[in-house]
Amino acid sequence: MAVVGDADPKPGPHDPRREEERIGADADARSIRSGLGLPVARIEALTDGVFAIAMTVIVLGLELPKGSGSLGSRLWVLWPKLGSYVLSFVMLGVLWIGHHYQLNHLRRTNRILIWLNLGFLLAITFLPFGAAVLGTNYADPWAVALYAGTVIFAGASLLAHWSYAVRHGELLAPGVDANVIAALKTRIWFGMGVSVVAIAVGFIDTRISIAVLLALPTVYLVRSRIDHKVVPRT
Amino acid sequence: MAVVGDADPKPGPHDPRREEERIGADADARSIRSGLGLPVARIEALTDGVFAIAMTVIVLGLELPKGSGSLGSRLWVLWPKLGSYVLSFVMLGVLWIGHHYQLNHLRRTNRILIWLNLGFLLAITFLPFGAAVLGTNYADPWAVALYAGTVIFAGASLLAHWSYAVRHGELLAPGVDANVIAALKTRIWFGMGVSVVAIAVGFIDTRISIAVLLALPTVYLVRSRIDHKVVPRT
Amino acid sequence: MAVVGDADPKPGPHDPRREEERIGADADARSIRSGLGLPVARIEALTDGVFAIAMTVIVLGLELPKGSGSLGSRLWVLWPKLGSYVLSFVMLGVLWIGHHYQLNHLRRTNRILIWLNLGFLLAITFLPFGAAVLGTNYADPWAVALYAGTVIFAGASLLAHWSYAVRHGELLAPGVDANVIAALKTRIWFGMGVSVVAIAVGFIDTRISIAVLLALPTVYLVRSRIDHKVVPRT
Amino acid sequence: MAVVGDADPKPGPHDPRREEERIGADADARSIRSGLGLPVARIEALTDGVFAIAMTVIVLGLELPKGSGSLGSRLWVLWPKLGSYVLSFVMLGVLWIGHHYQLNHLRRTNRILIWLNLGFLLAITFLPFGAAVLGTNYADPWAVALYAGTVIFAGASLLAHWSYAVRHGELLAPGVDANVIAALKTRIWFGMGVSVVAIAVGFIDTRISIAVLLALPTVYLVRSRIDHKVVPRT
Numbered sequence: 001m002a003v004v005g006d007a008d009p010k011p012g013p014h015d016p017r018r019e020e021e022r023i024g025a026d027a028d029a030r031s032i033r034s035g036l037g038l039p040v041a042r043i044e045a046l047t048d049g050v051f052a053i054a055m056t057v058i059v060l061g062l063e064l065p066k067g068s069g070s071l072g073s074r075l076w077v078l079w080p081k082l083g084s085y086v087l088s089f090v091m092l093g094v095l096w097i098g099h100h101y102q103l104n105h106l107r108r109t110n111r112i113l114i115w116l117n118l119g120f121l122l123a124i125t126f127l128p129f130g131a132a133v134l135g136t137n138y139a140d141p142w143a144v145a146l147y148a149g150t151v152i153f154a155g156a157s158l159l160a161h162w163s164y165a166v167r168h169g170e171l172l173a174p175g176v177d178a179n180v181i182a183a184l185k186t187r188i189w190f191g192m193g194v195s196v197v198a199i200a201v202g203f204i205d206t207r208i209s210i211a212v213l214l215a216l217p218t219v220y221l222v223r224s225r226i227d228h229k230v231v232p233r234t
Numbered sequence: 235m236a237v238v239g240d241a242d243p244k245p246g247p248h249d250p251r252r253e254e255e256r257i258g259a260d261a262d263a264r265s266i267r268s269g270l271g272l273p274v275a276r277i278e279a280l281t282d283g284v285f286a287i288a289m290t291v292i293v294l295g296l297e298l299p300k301g302s303g304s305l306g307s308r309l310w311v312l313w314p315k316l317g318s319y320v321l322s323f324v325m326l327g328v329l330w331i332g333h334h335y336q337l338n339h340l341r342r343t344n345r346i347l348i349w350l351n352l353g354f355l356l357a358i359t360f361l362p363f364g365a366a367v368l369g370t371n372y373a374d375p376w377a378v379a380l381y382a383g384t385v386i387f388a389g390a391s392l393l394a395h396w397s398y399a400v401r402h403g404e405l406l407a408p409g410v411d412a413n414v415i416a417a418l419k420t421r422i423w424f425g426m427g428v429s430v431v432a433i434a435v436g437f438i439d440t441r442i443s444i445a446v447l448l449a450l451p452t453v454y455l456v457r458s459r460i461d462h463k464v465v466p467r468t
Numbered sequence: 469m470a471v472v473g474d475a476d477p478k479p480g481p482h483d484p485r486r487e488e489e490r491i492g493a494d495a496d497a498r499s500i501r502s503g504l505g506l507p508v509a510r511i512e513a514l515t516d517g518v519f520a521i522a523m524t525v526i527v528l529g530l531e532l533p534k535g536s537g538s539l540g541s542r543l544w545v546l547w548p549k550l551g552s553y554v555l556s557f558v559m560l561g562v563l564w565i566g567h568h569y570q571l572n573h574l575r576r577t578n579r580i581l582i583w584l585n586l587g588f589l590l591a592i593t594f595l596p597f598g599a600a601v602l603g604t605n606y607a608d609p610w611a612v613a614l615y616a617g618t619v620i621f622a623g624a625s626l627l628a629h630w631s632y633a634v635r636h637g638e639l640l641a642p643g644v645d646a647n648v649i650a651a652l653k654t655r656i657w658f659g660m661g662v663s664v665v666a667i668a669v670g671f672i673d674t675r676i677s678i679a680v681l682l683a684l685p686t687v688y689l690v691r692s693r694i695d696h697k698v699v700p701r702t
Numbered sequence: 703m704a705v706v707g708d709a710d711p712k713p714g715p716h717d718p719r720r721e722e723e724r725i726g727a728d729a730d731a732r733s734i735r736s737g738l739g740l741p742v743a744r745i746e747a748l749t750d751g752v753f754a755i756a757m758t759v760i761v762l763g764l765e766l767p768k769g770s771g772s773l774g775s776r777l778w779v780l781w782p783k784l785g786s787y788v789l790s791f792v793m794l795g796v797l798w799i800g801h802h803y804q805l806n807h808l809r810r811t812n813r814i815l816i817w818l819n820l821g822f823l824l825a826i827t828f829l830p831f832g833a834a835v836l837g838t839n840y841a842d843p844w845a846v847a848l849y850a851g852t853v854i855f856a857g858a859s860l861l862a863h864w865s866y867a868v869r870h871g872e873l874l875a876p877g878v879d880a881n882v883i884a885a886l887k888t889r890i891w892f893g894m895g896v897s898v899v900a901i902a903v904g905f906i907d908t909r910i911s912i913a914v915l916l917a918l919p920t921v922y923l924v925r926s927r928i929d930h931k932v933v934p935r936t
Contacts, residue, residue: 042746042802044276049754052283056359057762060291064367071376089359093352100276115923118795125758125791133766142773221349278510286517290593294525298601305610323593327586334510455583512744520751524827528759532835539844557827561820568744689817
């Protein structure tokens with residue numbers, strides 16, 4: 001490993017800088033030594049794992065009732081749970097994409113950011129429980145409050161994560177646009193605001209809450225300032 | 235980041251900018267800023283996680299009946315569930331490989347592609363439930379319809395994903411062969427068609443459906459135009 | 469990103485070749501185009517995910533019996549399940565390491581190798597069920613046979629995987645030592661042989677089988693020819 | 703691999719050796735051949751997967767009791783389980799971060815290190831069971847002992863892992879500071895010591911134990927010598 005060549009004084013193909021490159025690539029993100037903080041890759045791996053599981057375990061709550069009825073009628077009984085599953089899957093999708101965008105703009109992370117990320121993941125792991133409660137108590141405003149409250153907690157963690165990173169600019173990737181920084185914040189505030197509304201209207205009728213929560217993700221389907229143009233290759 | 239420096243006429247191989255590029259590589263796909271859209275790696279990670287879990291949780295539905303019978307006889311009772319597990323594992327394998335090939339031809343992704351991918355994952359997370367229903371209701375044509383319908387939904391998402399990517403050529407890796415593009419589509423259409431047939435024949439006899447579904451993956455075992463020749467190194 | 473600099477005619481830091489390099493690294497293993505087959509990274513990701521889940525879900529089978537007894541006495545009842553969990557965790561460890569070594573020697577993969585790998589993963593996902601059956605039927609030779617049979621199936625898949633890769637040398641990393649190739653095979657044959665013995669002696673006394681299976685991993689703790697010497701840095 | 707070629711005075715940017723390097727990078731950590739032992743990436747992947755699952759499955763133990771009471775009162779019954787879930791999530795967070803830091807300082811791994819890591823993961827997979835037992839038996843000092851004992855086992859594995867790596871310096875990344883080496887050890891010893899105290903005071907009152915265990919992670923929130931300064935880019 002070029003490492004060994006540290007003695008070599010002349011700049012050339014093996015000068016210290018190229019060497020650092022090599023170590024960086026080879027040892028795969030073992031660059032804490034460079035004074036750049038912790039790499040982002042493992043946080044992404046842990047986060048992707050938690051999301052993959054949260055998205056999948058909600059289905060484990062689906063159990064076909066036994067009985068003599070037709071399959072269709074027994075499946076029909078499950079519709080609130082199925083609805084809660086689809087809602088939660090989509091909500092997790094929105095949150096995952098939000099996380100994806102943020103991490104894409106980070107160059108490095110540190111202990112505080114990791115804990116803010118873990119706070120976010122705490123909410124993600126709790127969402128399947130919230131979904132199960134909502135699936136069996138969809139007419140209870142407190143079930144909506146528990147569910148939407150979890151979404152708000154996730155949003156707040158994501159916002160704290162992003163705000164911290166922005167305040168500590170050395171953690172950001174170079175050249176992050178101020179518009180993007182603002183847009184990422186606005187989008188989280190928006191989702192949290194809608195979730196608060198969903199909780200409030202639940203005390204009138206939880207069906208409105210659920211409609212509001214189902215409508216929320218559609219907003220995030222739309223392209224925004226945070227989506228960079230993909231430049232065709234010529 | 236070198237991104238910025240394209241105008242510069244002659245950066246030497248070791249100038250600071252090249253080094254920064256390398257840090258870019260090091261920080262693993264933090265290249266959203268370059269106007270190339272989102273990197274593919276995290277989508278792969280989420281997808282691989284969901285598949286890994288879906289493949290494993292089907293087994294959680296296997297529970298040995300308690301009783302005084304011999305172990306063999308109690309295991310024997312499980313055969314429809316075991317069959318459903320093996321069928322589903324293989325089906326997930328086919329779908330995973332299909333996804334693997336598609337992503338291999340993508341250079342970047344964007345918001346729409348991510349949502350199409352999430353639609354695909356929704357079907358994947360649902361498959362264990364479909365498998366559980368099929369394992370306990372294998373003689374019911376509606377159980378076959380639920381199961382094969384999930385496969386069709388997964389196929390349709392995969393097809394939409396690929397078609398979108400092809401229509402937005404800047405997301406494709408350079409030099410993707412038109413034959414490969416067409417073959418990837420044909421293979422998905424084929425699987426969806428067979429699944430429709432499986433649903434239809436289920437109303438005559440679900441055993442034919444299951445035979446058809448079990449036969450389906452064998453087609454995908456065969457090499458096709460989408461498999462590139464591995465060139466030995468000389 | 470240099471990508472944008474395609475217009476630049478002169479070979480230099482932005483010439484096409486360098487660009488392809490960049491895209492190769494940047495787009496992370498999107499090198500199917502190079503005629504080198506499919507990259508190995510996603511197979512590792514899927515495999516690592518399946519192992520992580522298989523290792524964890526065995527614990528889900530542990531449930532503290534309710535009752536008025538002391539915690540200690542209620543935990544004590546669980547010991548066969550606990551034993552089965554530890555045995556299975558270690559067995560999964562051995563199999564994971566075996567897979568790790570093999571993949572380390574692969575340069576690329578193809579459709580056949582992926583299916584052989586999926587066959588291996590089928591056994592891995594089945595092992596938690598085998599462990600649950602063994603944990604509640606540890607005195608039944610057929611429970612041992614089911615469990616050890618799963619291990620044999622995993623071993624056979626791993627052997628087929630390695631043999632196929634060796635026969636198609638272009639998939640191997642350059643410079644794999646013939647000794648290593650042979651040693652990797654021998655180690656798998658050994659594990660399969662011991663598992664056959666464990667099944668056989670189970671019909672005399674399953675406690676011997678379990679002792680044999682518990683002893684098996686210790687062999688794999690020992691350094692072998694497949695372990696390359698780590699060269700100290702001077 | 704160019705690694706070897708340090709003596710060579712002027713390899714051009716496109717000479718064969720540089721290309722091999724590239725393939726090395728491309729094929730992602732397939733560098734076992736270089737005599738540097740096994741790459742670290744897959745161990746991270748397996749570990750991240752196990753943590754992601756352990757963090758998520760604890761929630762699967764949460765089940766809303768059925769009954770006629772209000773949702774709030776039924777949720778209230780769950781508070782010891784909820785407390786156990788949050789405690790365990792945070793504990794897993796601490797352990798994950800500890801692992802993250804260690805691996806960051808490793809250049810390569812070997813068979814012994816992998817087994818020490820698997821010992822660590824054995825404790826991690828067991829923690830959800832410990833959490834479930836604690837959640838239903840929070841007044842029983844033995845439940846505290848089981849739980850804190852699992853944490854101690856995890857800590858001991860982590861300590862053994864780090865001590866082994868330090869003793870085999872060729873596995874360490876170059877330039878790891880002696881202060882960091884010592885600090886990583888001290889932090890693990892500290893956590894293990896506090897866990898021993900938690901077990902001991904449990905025989906007086908388990909509420910003190912739980913308070914102690916809940917207080918423990920706060921220590922790890924604080925920056926320490928092991929946190930490198932993130933240097934702003936100029």
